[in-house]
Amino acid sequence: MNPVALLTPTYGRDLEICTLLCESVDRHVTSFSRHYLLVPDCDLPLFAPLASERRIIIPASSFLPDWLRPLPRMIQRKRRQFWWSLRTKPVHGWHIQQVLKIAATISLPYERFCILDSDIVFFRDFDLARFEYPNRIPLLKMQGAVTADQPRHSRWLETSHRLLGLPTPPFPAPDFIGHIIFWDKLTTRTMVDRIEAATGVSWIEALCRTREFSEYLLYGFLVENDPDAAQRHSVVPKTQCISYWDDPTLSKDELKGLLRRADKDDVAFSIASFSGTPVATIREVVAESDAILAPSLAPAAAEFAASC
Template identity: 30%
Template sequence: MSSLAVVTPTYGPDAELFALLHRSVLQYTSDDTVHHVIVPPSDRALFAGYAGPRCRVWTYPEILPRRVFQLPGVAMWANALRPWPPLRGWIMQQAVKMAVTALLESTVVLVADSDVVLVRPATPDMFLRDDQVCLFRVDAGVHEGMPDHVLWHRVARGLLGLPPAERLPLPDYVSSLACWDPAIVRGMQQRITEVAGRPWLDAFTSQLRISEFICYGVYVEESLRAQVPINNSLCHFMWDTTPLDEAAALAFADELPAEAVGMMISAKSHTPMEVRTAAIRRCAQVVESG
């Protein structure tokens, strides 16, 4: 078992983006690093060609209990124990990400969205300090102008049995490329189960709005009260939802920080594939020249 694994939930519309990410995983991680991709059953054939020694393709039914099933023709799910309301697809995606991570025995799991690519070699020691897995955290990153993040904090604290936060701002733990400790994820699942009095999966997926990253961060820092090392330099982010032209993409790539192992141009920007690949090539040039 490798000390490093990569976990990516994805689906058919992001297949081209995933191809770029997976190519970068093969290029920049060791030969024993496995990329775990999680897809809906309907997309299994589309991703089946990646399966092999470096890639494990999971489908939701392989991970979820039988009581949780997809509703026909829609990206929504249901839990037979509580059929209403239906479970949202993007929350199920978060849940299977957590479930697969908890199954792994790797020291570090890189959780990577489909629109991320690696741009430098990634080794386990880069994500560890004093044998602890680093945490992505932006101090005071969540303020009153971020109602979704504020709600995610409130929901996470409720699931973990913590009192409401006393005041804003709060830390932000949300990232398209983050490193998780599988043992901590297992502990978080157990804590949610204990607080809710039912399986963690049922409690987590019954939420209408939630963030797995905020749950993880709050659990680490407030439930465990762990003094974990912080690393906010893993990825070079472009969160804008406006498509980039080539000049803007290259200018973004030119700003690649020296510590970043990943680069992300948001899929929501609908940046053309040729522009995205131009940015990836420029990142390679920046790394080579540095």
């Protein structure tokens, strides 16, 4: 068996919440090989204290081509870093994080990966043994969730199909975007091969030229349209993570209320960083989570794993 590796693309502004993620992984997540943090080269010193026997900090330059380089920090907009090249328009850190997920999956020495964004916090135990290669892994698919009145998602839907050389499906279409996402190496390699065949350039250049894309939609629609890839996955309608995508900042009581709505098989939550919810507040609630939540039920976790 080949154990699952964890991937987290992150950067300096997310250091505090990423630290909380790492602490929660160390406390609750088992049966994984390594936890890789993928960070801009300039942020390596910030994340160095998080390194351990099982957590490796890797600079972004390890996975990016020489022609794609970060702009100096003094040239920023809204404190966000950009990468530039002579081949494409500048791309910002959010795009680079998507590229790094793909590049790390096809480069690192494991067959299965669990992708965890910086803002995920585990509050219950999560054993990844069930998802080791060659077992099937879950593919999040929310049927009919992408509609024509969603400007960003509808553009991502169109670009995903163009990049893969597929006809754009009618609306409503499925959505594959969520938290605690599993990827398979061979499937990811097939995805980048399809992108290069459809665009005639390297997959990284194709994504940087496009800019408006979603790595999760690319992966999800590749699986939907490749019978071999589909055999490696089991479709699930949700992940085991409570997601808060809204703008308003959550108070401590509101965050507690969010956790009380957790299903018995939920193991983590994610509060979008743009909500501005203080990490100190999240820490307080995590410290009290045992009193807030009903105990995790082993049969529930087994039931979820069996569906995969």
